[in-house]
Amino acid sequence: MTDLTGKTIAITGASSGLGRHFAGLLAAKGAKLALMARRTDRLEAEVDTLRASGTDAIALPLDVTDIAAIGPALDRVEAELGPLSVMINNAGIGGEGMALDITPEHFDQTFAVNTRAVYFGAREAAKRMLASGVAAARDARIINIASIAGLTVLPGLTAYCASKAAVISMTKGLAREWARQHIAVNAICPGYIETEINAHWFATEGGQKQIARLPRKRLMDITALDDALLMLTGPAAGQITGTAITIDDGQVL
Template sequence: MTQPLQGRVAAVTGASSGLGRRFALQLSQAGAAVALLARRTDRLESLVSDIEAAGGRAIAVPLDVMDTAAIGPALETVEAELGPLSIMVNNAGVGGDGMALDMSEAHFDQTFAVNVRGVYFGAREAARLMLANGSAEAGQARIINIASIAAFTQLPGLTAYCASKAAVVSMTKGLAREWARHLIAVNAICPGYIETEINADWFATEGGKKQISKFPRRRLMDEDALDAALMMLAGDAGRQITGSAFQIDDGQIL
């Protein structure tokens, strides 16, 4: 099997479930050694076992991205155990649901702490290592931020979430410009709705089914919908792509 990321080291935040778990598995199958970062370490250890059983290499690193001071040391641990970091996937996120008149300051702050500050400082600390370890100079430095179609539309009851994801797209472009001459590629993937642990209960309800019926193709996306974009941006094909936000939504917001 071709492994285009053989010899690379990747880190994925929010890797304990959903998209993060999928990203970690795909990067591992492509040959990368993968660091799994999240709060739920029991799930991370299970994923490490799955990756190792398939012949891959992975480690679990506890991290709450709300603790921005812990991000740098966590990535240093990744390098100490796996080698020079060259791929960073800032995937950790929270829903941020709630009507504006009802939303507490604490809920709003948590949404931006995870979805915006966690991504910004995750990218910054990764970039620092990529500059120091030579992966940037070699043209292999990749930072992939996971945003959402919510960055481009207004979803009912999700104003704070939409604003946070729009911020991720904006910061992606800004950081790409800042680091362009350093050859660090910074891009965003903006997924539509894929059934995950976070939203499965909702899509099983009448309201969720009604929402799906309003999509132009009347379906949720398959779990492999983002695989090709991830591989393109993480690998050699992404060497001349930076500052882009890829909307992959099966036409859901048309």
């Protein structure tokens, strides 16, 4: 059983979907939580719920595409909750659009959120883990939320797939770069889980047909990533780095 009592964990994109779910999961394991996102009204409501259950939690406004804001946000996390132990780079957006139709602005935004923000989020977290001694104590964890889209080709999602493939590659690269400093850097590659980002599509006729084509003809439950996330935040990840764990209910087959 993973015990995260006293560990400070920052989660980007925590106002809904996977990020919000991760917060509840990690709170139940005793972690101190910094929830980060643009929609601060949702963050405040979630933090109120967590605090009511006894969790030490704060809400921080953060647009992850504002690279200059990431470091100061993490400084505030450490000032209020203590040294950062785990950084979960979860914020992401879709990159829908055929190559002949997608605008340069949409393409750039997809990479700004899904790739660039993950890279610099990891870098700013690593700086603080090294400075605080968390890395030397072998407690430093960085978890990047990628996707099965980074492992296969999905029609009409070339930009999105490319952005997530880059996350998987950078995860391995950063893991190698920081291996001797004992910062564990890993990724989780989820399959299709119905969240706010895709619920509108899966409610359509086309979305239902897509589900019917999946090997098990179903979407995954939001709890499907729980065990992997807990493993990568806890002691087991002391000997796991540079790994991209696929959890997709066979969807990529």
